[in-house]
Amino acid sequence: xxxxxxxxxxxxxxxxxxxxxxxxxxxxxxxxxxxxxxxxxxxxxxxxxxxxxxxxxxxxxxxxxxxxxxxxxxxxxxxxxxxxxxxxxxxxxxxxxxxxxxxxxxxxxxxxxxxxxxxxxxxxxxxxxxxxxxxxxxxxxxxxxxxxxxxxxxxxxxxxxxxxxxxxxxxxxxxxxxxxxxxxxxxxxxxxxxxxxxxxxxxxxxxxxxxxxxxxxxxxxxxxxxxxxxxxxxxxxxxxxxxxxxxxxxxxxxxxxxxxxxxxxxxxxxxxxxxxxxxxxxxxxxxxxxxxxxxxxxxxxxxxxxxxxxxxxxxxxxxxxxxxxx
Amino acid sequence: xxxxxxxxxxxxxxxxxxxxxxxxxxxxxxxxxxxxxxxxxxxxxxxxxxxxxxxxxxxxxxxxxxxxxxxxxxxxxxxxxxxxxxxxxxxxxxxxxxxxxxxxxxxxxxxxxxxxxxxxxxxxxxxxxxxxxxxxxxxxxxxxxxxxxxxxxxxxxxxxxxxxxxxxxxxxxxxxxxxxxxxxxxxxxxxxxxxxxxxxxxxxxxxxxxxxxxxxxxxxxxxxxxxxxxxxxxxxxxxxxxxxxxxxxxxxxxxxxxxxxxxxxxxxxxxxxxxxxxxxxxxxxxxxxxxxxxxxxxxxxxxxxxxxxxxxxxxxxxxxxxxxxxxxx
Numbered sequence: 001x002x003x004x005x006x007x008x009x010x011x012x013x014x015x016x017x018x019x020x021x022x023x024x025x026x027x028x029x030x031x032x033x034x035x036x037x038x039x040x041x042x043x044x045x046x047x048x049x050x051x052x053x054x055x056x057x058x059x060x061x062x063x064x065x066x067x068x069x070x071x072x073x074x075x076x077x078x079x080x081x082x083x084x085x086x087x088x089x090x091x092x093x094x095x096x097x098x099x100x101x102x103x104x105x106x107x108x109x110x111x112x113x114x115x116x117x118x119x120x121x122x123x124x125x126x127x128x129x130x131x132x133x134x135x136x137x138x139x140x141x142x143x144x145x146x147x148x149x150x151x152x153x154x155x156x157x158x159x160x161x162x163x164x165x166x167x168x169x170x171x172x173x174x175x176x177x178x179x180x181x182x183x184x185x186x187x188x189x190x191x192x193x194x195x196x197x198x199x200x201x202x203x204x205x206x207x208x209x210x211x212x213x214x215x216x217x218x219x220x221x222x223x224x225x226x227x228x229x230x231x232x233x234x235x236x237x238x239x240x241x242x243x244x245x246x247x248x249x250x251x252x253x254x255x256x257x258x259x260x261x262x263x264x265x266x267x268x269x270x271x272x273x274x275x276x277x278x279x280x281x282x283x284x285x286x287x288x289x290x291x292x293x294x295x296x297x298x299x300x301x302x303x304x305x306x307x308x309x310x311x312x313x314x315x316x317x318x319x320x321x322x323x324x325x326x
Numbered sequence: 327x328x329x330x331x332x333x334x335x336x337x338x339x340x341x342x343x344x345x346x347x348x349x350x351x352x353x354x355x356x357x358x359x360x361x362x363x364x365x366x367x368x369x370x371x372x373x374x375x376x377x378x379x380x381x382x383x384x385x386x387x388x389x390x391x392x393x394x395x396x397x398x399x400x401x402x403x404x405x406x407x408x409x410x411x412x413x414x415x416x417x418x419x420x421x422x423x424x425x426x427x428x429x430x431x432x433x434x435x436x437x438x439x440x441x442x443x444x445x446x447x448x449x450x451x452x453x454x455x456x457x458x459x460x461x462x463x464x465x466x467x468x469x470x471x472x473x474x475x476x477x478x479x480x481x482x483x484x485x486x487x488x489x490x491x492x493x494x495x496x497x498x499x500x501x502x503x504x505x506x507x508x509x510x511x512x513x514x515x516x517x518x519x520x521x522x523x524x525x526x527x528x529x530x531x532x533x534x535x536x537x538x539x540x541x542x543x544x545x546x547x548x549x550x551x552x553x554x555x556x557x558x559x560x561x562x563x564x565x566x567x568x569x570x571x572x573x574x575x576x577x578x579x580x581x582x583x584x585x586x587x588x589x590x591x592x593x594x595x596x597x598x599x600x601x602x603x604x605x606x607x608x609x610x611x612x613x614x615x616x617x618x619x620x621x622x623x624x625x626x627x628x629x630x631x632x633x634x635x636x637x638x639x640x641x642x643x644x645x646x647x648x649x650x651x652x653x654x655x
Contacts, residue, residue, distance in 0.1 A: 072451070074577075131642050134398065134451075135584055138577055139642065143635020149628035259455060272449050304471065307463030311456035315442060318452050 018269030018321065022284045029291045037298045047176055049294055051168070051244060054178035055080075055237040057286035059257055060264035061189050062230030064282040067265055068193075069226045070206045070274030071126060071133040076261055078144025079118045079231050080238030080254025083111035085148035087239055088157040088248045091164055104163045108239070115235025116228060118144065123224030141258070148250035157248040168243025178240045182283065185233065190279040198225060199277070206274025263310065264289055267317040289313065347644075348586050348602040355609050363616040371612070373495050377486065377563060379608040380497035381406070381556035385575060386582035386604045387501075387508055387597065388552025391545045393583050394512075394595040396525040397443065397450035399546065402553040403575030404461035405435045407568060409557025411465050414474040414567025417482040424482045425558050432554020433547055435461050440546040444539050458576070465569035474567035486562030497559045504555070508548075509597040521545060522594070581634070582607055585641045610637055 033040040059076050066073045087107040090096065096103035118140055125136035170177040193199035201222045204212040213219050234254070242248040266272065267288055268281030292313060296306045359366040385402045392399045413428035435457055442453035476482055485496045512518035520541040523531045531538050556575075561567045586603030588595035611630055618625055625633075 125642065129643070135580070135638075135642060138580065139635045139639045141635075142574075142577060142581070142638065143632045146628050146631030146635065150626065150632060154626065154628055259459065262452075262455065266452060272452060302467070304463040304466035307459045307466075311459035311463070314452060314456045314459075315446075315448060318448050319446050 019278065019281055019284065021320070022268065022281065022288060025288055026284065026291065029288065029295060033291070033295055033298070037295065040298070043174065047171075049290060050179040051176040053286050053290040054176065054182040055240050056257070056260045056264055056290065057182045057283045058178075058185055058233050058237045058240070059230075059261040060268070060282040060286050061186055061279055062233035063258075063261040064265040064268065064270045064277055064279055065189065065193070065202065065226045066133075066230045067262075067270045067272060068206045068274055068277035069202050069223055070209060071223070071226065072262070072272075073122065073137050073227060073230050073234075074134065074258045075118060075122060075137040075140035075144055076230065076234040076237075077254035077257035078141050078148070079115050079234040080241065080257060081145045081148040081250045082118065082151075082238070083115045083235035084238035084242040084248045084253040085152045085157070085250045086114050087111040087164065087242060088159050088161075089151065091161055092157070092159055100161075100163045104161075107164060111239055112232060112235045115231045115238075118235075119228035119231030120224065122231065123227035126227065127220040127223040145250060148253075152248065152250050154250070159246060159248075161246075165243045165246055168240050168245075178244075181236070181240075185236070186279055186283050189229070193277045193279060198222060202226060203275055203277060206276070208275075260286075260289065263314050266314060266321075269321070271321065272318075285317075348599050348606060352602050352606050352609065355606065355613065359609070359613055359616065363620070366616060369493055373489050373493060375608065375612050376498040377495035379604060380495065380501045381559040381563075382575070382578055382582065382608060383498075383601055383604040384501050384504060384552050384559065385549075385556045386579045386586075386600050387505055388545075388549035389576070389579040390583045390586070390588055390595055390597065390600040391508070391512075391521060392450075392549045393580070393588055394525045395521045395541060395545045396528060397542070397545065398454065398580070399439065399549045399553075400451065400454040400576045401435060401439060401457035401461055402549060402556070402579055403572030404458045404465060405432050405550060405553035405572075406557040406560060406575060407570065407572035408432075408435070408461045408465040408468075409554040410561040410571065411469045411474050411557075411567035411569050413482070413558045413561040414476045415468075417476040417480050417561070419480070421481040421485055424476075424480075424561075425485070425555075428558035428561070429551050429554040432550040432552070432557065434550070435553070436547040436550020439550065440543040443546065444542050462572075469567060469569040471569060473569070474561075476561055476565055476567070478565070482562055483565070484562075486559055486564070497563065500555070500559075504552070505597055505601060512595075512597055517541060517544060525594070578607065579604075581638050585638070607634065607637065610634065 039045060059080070063073060063076065087110070090107040090110045091100075091103040093103075096106065122133075122137050122140065125131045125139075126133050129136075167177055167181065172180050193202065201212070201217045202225075204215070204217050205219060205222055209219065234257075237257070238254055241253050264285035265282045266285070268283070268285030269278040270276060270282065289310060292309055293306050296309060297303065365371055385406060389399055389402060409428040409431045412431040413424045416424040416427040438460075439450075439454050439457050442448045442456070443450050446453075485500070489495050490499050512521070517540070520531065520536045520538070521544070523534070523536055524538055524541050528538065557567075557572075560571060582604035583595070583600050584603070585606055586596065586599035586601070588600060610633060614625060614630060614633065
């Protein structure tokens with residue numbers, strides 16, 4: 001076991017070194033695309049990229065919290081599938097056709113309650129039973145998507161329901177609604193991390209769990225809290241994906257999202273050992289990953305090669321972080 | 327307060343009981359199957375069950391060593407897919423060339439993992455995650471995202487489609503040989519003991535002057551090679567190299583290792599119990615299929631994942647008694 005780094009929590013610094021490096025990378029990508037990629041500086045390109053980055057970023061924010069407390073959550077993709085499968089089941093049910101407002105409200109409530117339960121389940125196993133996070137969240141990773149498929153009988157649920165689809169296809173100030181939602185959620189979580197006792201506890205816990213426990217941090221509750229928030233955010237992302245597609249596919253929704261989210265969090269400056277929660281870093285990480293993918297695709301490089309590039313980004317990002325730490 | 331780093335005899339005994347428990351559960355499940363289903367013990371079910379599960383056993387064996395050393399290897403599924411494509415391309419040259427090529431391809435990814443982890447000090451979780459993506463991309467690139475048919479006239483098909491002595495699939499024979507070698511390595515070589523010591527405490531192992539790096543390089547090369555072999559089995563058994571296969575295999579392998587009683591914190595584990603764990607997970611499916619066949623229940627394929635997750639949950643609940651969390655006074 002390597003020694004846990006005791007990092008001092010400095011949540012007030014909005015732009016640290018990792019963030020600055022990230023912004024430089026982003027700038028290089030932006031300039032490169034402006035010069036090389038046709039139609040890059042178009043409103044439509046921006047919209048497409050924002051709508052794709054929003055779901056990754058929203059999940060990555062939650063993942064950053066979990067990682068900051070020294071954990072990991074592999075179940076986010078499965079939670080997305082579950083919440084995405086539940087919502088259409090609710091608002092398409094016959095008894096609710098009379099009142100669309102109630103139907104959409106209930107759809108959100110049911111889907112997010114399911115996500116909340118998933119978070120409680122993960123958190124309880126990890127905090128109270130002491131199961132390692134990888135294993136505990138593996139349970140829902142395996143069975144969560146299965147539950148979603150059982151609920152929908154494995155069928156693709158298509159729908160035409162504008163009141164619900166607005167979270168995926170709507171525009172506000174000419175930009176996709178989910179982009180604004182992403183910024184709002186990031187700001188809210190940032191506030192929680194930097195201004196509330198929960199945030200302090202979280203960083204203390206990730207820095208050194210034993211020390212946090214001995215100094216009276218409610219370790220169990222804080223741990224459960226991170227997993228609940230992470231699952232809720234994944235639930236929201238699942239709803240957005242379903243809304244974008246006007247269809248819910250339990251087999252595909254959120255597939256491999258855990259990898260994207262972890263990658264975005266790590267590129268954004270989260271330390272896997274815990275103790276740092278760069279929330280806007282996660283958003284930045286998601287944007288960088290998305291932009292690299294877009295750059296490669298727009299310049300005719302295949303999707304498969306883009307995967308390899310993503311692998312390279314992760315390794316380089318973590319390598320630099322390790323060296324910064326030492 | 328419990329001392330989590332210290333040696334705890336009670337915990338040691340309990341975790342040993344779980345390895346035995348896996349075999350007892352396996353025996354009970356087999357007895358149940360034999361009594362309940364007519365064809366359960368038949369030659370066809372026996373050999374097809376073993377043939378299908380050979381690839382999961384073999385990646386679980388590699389994973390077992392990685393986990394015992396305190397690491398994790400998430401890349402095994404995509405590496406198996408990559409190797410299956412390599413083996414399919416090499417199949418016209420015969421079994422030995424295809425098998426060697428597939429395993430060598432797997433070892434290359436294992437070497438990359440080892441380099442990231444040992445030389446660059448990247449945490450295993452992240453390093454192998456990156457290799458997972460790279461292997462997946464690589465498999466799609468070299469196969470052009472198509473399944474690659476094997477040469478049906480070559481000796482390559484023997485491995486995945488024929489049985490030794492008319493009953494035991496060749497894949498399981500190879501798997502058992504690998505398991506025997508690994509058992510010998512683990513129990514009777516200094517390398518094997520170093521792997522366990524490393525998982526117990528890396529700092530202590532370094533201070534004791536054990537060749538920690540050698541052990542780390544070994545486990546990741548081994549895991550890569552095992553994943554490569556699983557890919558060879560896949561190509562030979564299904565008649566094609568499958569670049570899109572292998573999704574979630576790493577988690578099946580981790581689950582098998584955990585069910586077998588290897589603690590995820592490292593430092594403890596058993597080759598035999600890992601085989602029991604993999605067989606147990608496979609058997610749950612097999613029994614479910616028979617139950618569906620009887621018509622008593624009608625569970626769709628989607629239930630299988632739910633049940634597999636539930637099974638893992640039960641095992642974890644039992645195991646939670648072994649490794650308790652930090653508790654306030």
